[in-house]
Amino acid sequence: MTPEALEALLHGSFAGIGAMVAVTLGILLLLLAEILPGAAKLKPVLFVATLVVAFLGELQLLGEPAGPVLGGSYIANQAAAAWGLVFLSATAVAWVFGRGYYTLEKPFQGEHDVLMLSSLLGMMLMSGAGDLITFFIGLELLSVPLYALCGFRRARNDSVEAGLKYFLLGAFGSALFLYGAALVYAGAGSVSLTTLSQVGASDSLSLIGLALIASALLFKAGVFPFHFWIPDVYQGAPTPVTTFMATGTKAAAFAFLLNMAFLLPPAAASSLAWIALLTIAIGNLGALVSRDLKRMLALSGVAHAGILLLAVVSYLKSGDVELAEESAIYYMAAYVFSAGGAFGLLALLESKGDEATTLDSIKGLGSRRPGIAAAMTVFMLSLGGIPATGGFLGKYFVFSSLVVKADMVGVALIAILLSVIALGYYLRVIIAMWMEAETEDAAQLSEPKRLGGAAAAVCVAMVLWLGVLPDFFLGLMR
Numbered sequence: 001m002t003p004e005a006l007e008a009l010l011h012g013s014f015a016g017i018g019a020m021v022a023v024t025l026g027i028l029l030l031l032l033a034e035i036l037p038g039a040a041k042l043k044p045v046l047f048v049a050t051l052v053v054a055f056l057g058e059l060q061l062l063g064e065p066a067g068p069v070l071g072g073s074y075i076a077n078q079a080a081a082a083w084g085l086v087f088l089s090a091t092a093v094a095w096v097f098g099r100g101y102y103t104l105e106k107p108f109q110g111e112h113d114v115l116m117l118s119s120l121l122g123m124m125l126m127s128g129a130g131d132l133i134t135f136f137i138g139l140e141l142l143s144v145p146l147y148a149l150c151g152f153r154r155a156r157n158d159s160v161e162a163g164l165k166y167f168l169l170g171a172f173g174s175a176l177f178l179y180g181a182a183l184v185y186a187g188a189g190s191v192s193l194t195t196l197s198q199v200g201a202s203d204s205l206s207l208i209g210l211a212l213i214a215s216a217l218l219f220k221a222g223v224f225p226f227h228f229w230i231p232d233v234y235q236g237a238p239t240p241v242t243t244f245m246a247t248g249t250k251a252a253a254f255a256f257l258l259n260m261a262f263l264l265p266p267a268a269a270s271s272l273a274w275i276a277l278l279t280i281a282i283g284n285l286g287a288l289v290s291r292d293l294k295r296m297l298a299l300s301g302v303a304h305a306g307i308l309l310l311a312v313v314s315y316l317k318s319g320d321v322e323l324a325e326e327s328a329i330y331y332m333a334a335y336v337f338s339a340g341g342a343f344g345l346l347a348l349l350e351s352k353g354d355e356a357t358t359l360d361s362i363k364g365l366g367s368r369r370p371g372i373a374a375a376m377t378v379f380m381l382s383l384g385g386i387p388a389t390g391g392f393l394g395k396y397f398v399f400s401s402l403v404v405k406a407d408m409v410g411v412a413l414i415a416i417l418l419s420v421i422a423l424g425y426y427l428r429v430i431i432a433m434w435m436e437a438e439t440e441d442a443a444q445l446s447e448p449k450r451l452g453g454a455a456a457a458v459c460v461a462m463v464l465w466l467g468v469l470p471d472f473f474l475g476l477m478r
Contacts, residue, residue, distance in 0.1 A: 016069035016076025019057035019084055023121045026050025027114055034110045044099075047113050051092055058084040072194055073134045075259070080128030082329045083255045087123040090247035090336045091116060096455040097344030098240030102153070112152060115145035116244065123248050127255035132181040132191040132213070135256055139177065139220075142252060143170045146245060150237040162236030169229045173219040180212025196263055210263055220253035223309055224279040227302045231286070234298035239350065239357075242294060243343035246301050247336045254308050254332070258325055261312050269316035272309060273411045277418065279306030284421040293346055293357045296425055297339060300383060303422060304335055310415060311398050317406035326474070327397040333473065334390030334466050338382040341459030345376050348452045362429070364438030373433040375456045382463045384426040385419060390466030395419065 029046050033039040061081040069076050095116060102112070122142030129135035147170065151163025185191050187205030219226035234242045283303030290296040308328055315324035346357050349372070366373040382391035402412040466473060 016061065016067070017074060019054040019061065019081075019088075020121060020124050022053040022057055023050060023117055023124065026054075027117045027121070030110060030114050030117070040110070043110055043113060047095065047117070050117065051088055055085065055088050058082075058088065068130060068194070072192060073130045074125070075128045075130045075193075077128070079255070079258075079325045079329070080124075082325075083127035083251060083332075084124050086251050086329060086332050086336055087120055087127070087248050089333070090244060090251065090340060091120045093247070093336065093340040093344060093455060093459065094240050094244035097243060097340075097347045097452055098238070099451050101238065101240050101347045101350070112149065115149050118145040119143075119149070119244070119248070123252040126252045127259075129256060129259070130193055132177075132184065132193075136174075136177060136181065138252075139174065142249065143174065146170075146241070146249070149241045149244070150233060152241065153238050156236075158236035159238060162233045165229060165236075166233045169219075173216045173226075176212050176219065177216035180209040180214075180216065183209030183212065185209075193260060193263075202265075207265070210260075213260070214257065214264065217253045217257045218275075218309075221250050221257075221305045221308070222302050223305050224275060224282055224302070227279065227282065227305075230302055231290075231295045231298045234301070235292060235295045239294065239343055239347035242298070243340050243347070246298070246343060247332075247340050250301065250305055250308070251332045251336070254305075254312070254328055257312055258315065258321070258328060261315050261324075262321070264316060266316055269313050269406075272316065273313045273408065276306045276309040276313060277411065277414055279303065279309065280415055280418045281421075284418060284425075287425050288421060290425070291359045293359065293362070293429070294343070296429075297342055297346075300422065300425070301339060303419070304331075304339070304383075307331070307395060307398055307415065307419070310402055310411070313408070313411070314398070314401040314406045317408060318401070320401070320405050323401050323405055327394075327401050330397055330466075330470070330473065331394035334382065334394040334463065337459045337462040337466070338379050338389070338391050341456055341463070342376060342379040342383065344452065344459070345372055345379070345456055348372065348456070359428070359432055363432045363436040365432075366434040368438070371453065372456070375460050376433060377430050378460045378463055380426040380429050382467070384423045388464070388467045390463045390470075393467055393470050 026046060026049070030043055033043050033046060058081045061076055062078055062085070067076060068074070095113070098112070119142050122138045122140070122145075125138030125141060126135055129138055147163055147167040150166050151160045153159035181191060183205045184196070187203045187209060188196055188199055190196055190199065215226065222230040234246065237245065280303045283299050283301070283306060287296045287299035287303070290299060308331060311324045311328040311331070314327070315321050349357070349362070365376075378389070382389035385392045385395045399412045399416060402408045402415075
């Protein structure tokens with residue numbers, strides 16, 4: 001390759017991966033701030049600056065997509081940029097709510113931030129991966145830091161247990177993906193998505209490999225029957241980490257699943273539809289009998305993963321990838337601020353390291369902390385799909401794509417009826433906060449951090465904005 005060709009390649013690649021370069025530099029600068037004298041105070045500034053620069057890079061890419069870069073191993077298109085904005089928002093929400101959360105772990109806050117940015121980099125790499133090898137690198141870059149983050153509160157047994165469970169089961173998911181990728185390569189002779197789209201993957205080995213790859217992605221997203229790890233890991237992990245996992249990890253898995261869905265046979269739409277409906281039913285029924293709020297929201301996340309899977313079903317049935325991506329990204333954006341805000345408020349409710357996440361602990365919260373109770377009410381209504389919230393429009397876009405484009409009216413109706421179950425436990429939280437008297441089990445709350453309160457207010461504003469004025473966000477994606 002001539003120097004001129006190499007320069008052109010690097011210039012085009014940098015335009016497409018500028019946001020990822022910014023995150024990488026942020027990680028390096030945070031590591032340097034740990035060892036340089038007097039630089040420790042700059043760590044929060046470095047973290048925020050990294051997110052801002054990466055956010056601007058994704059916005060630029062959204063307006064001027066670069067296409068395939070780095071030899072086609074990364075596809076810097078508008079979908080990857082939109083997913084990147086979702087990942088950055090999820091990271092910002094989790095980080096802000098975590099600022100006042102850790103007590104004994106304060107000396108390790110720098111490591112916490114580096115691990116979080118590393119997982120963010122993995123998500124961004126996954127969303128635009130142009131081949132299976134690039135995706136696997138992103139998958140491990142996402143997963144390995146999360147294993148450590150889940151067990152970050154080493155003084156608590158449930159946190160260590162959550163980290164160990166996620167590590168063991170995550171290794172199983174990675175093995176599924178690697179074996180599936182090997183079978184695809186053996187059958188089709190390539191791991192590049194572009195090449196696979198040209199030569200096809202209809203032989204037996206490739207189809208088995210695609211099934212294993214899809215299973216690994218569904219495991220990461222927490223879809224039935226790979227959802228069993230979700231409640232235990234989410235409940236045991238530090239609440240800001242749970243916020244990060246519940247939003248970012250799910251989005252990254254579905255981003256790549258939509259990228260590679262064209263390889264799946266159209267007949268897979270019916271099977272995935274049944275899996276999605278079972279996921280919605282199991283998640284909602286499990287959350288309905290749970291009295292721990294973190295566990296309830298974790299099982300609720302399983303149900304939301306089922307609804308997101310219906311966007312993939314719509315694409316397989318109709319072939320309209322743009323509508324499926326638009327529906328999934330909008331749904332995930334609303335979910336980031338709804339579920340992220342709800343988990344973040346649970347982090348604010350914890351005082352002195354004690355859990356305050358049971359249903360009894362929030363009784364009478366409306367009289368003790370009306371601001372927190374009002375914000376939690378908005379998040380519960382959005383997650384339940386009540387009109388004038390982002391959660392309602394997110395579900396509307398997914399279900400309408402099933403009806404209008406995929407002609408799967410029956411599946412959409414069943415999914416809507418199953419989603420109504422969720423109102424049972426979301427409204428139960430609202431009733432406990434506003435209509436039930438405080439009990440002896442009520443958490444003794446400290447004064448919430450101003451930064452956390454501001455983050456909750458921003459999440460509420462975004463939920464309402466996405467629910468009332470969706471045109472701006474839709475215009476950005478288009």
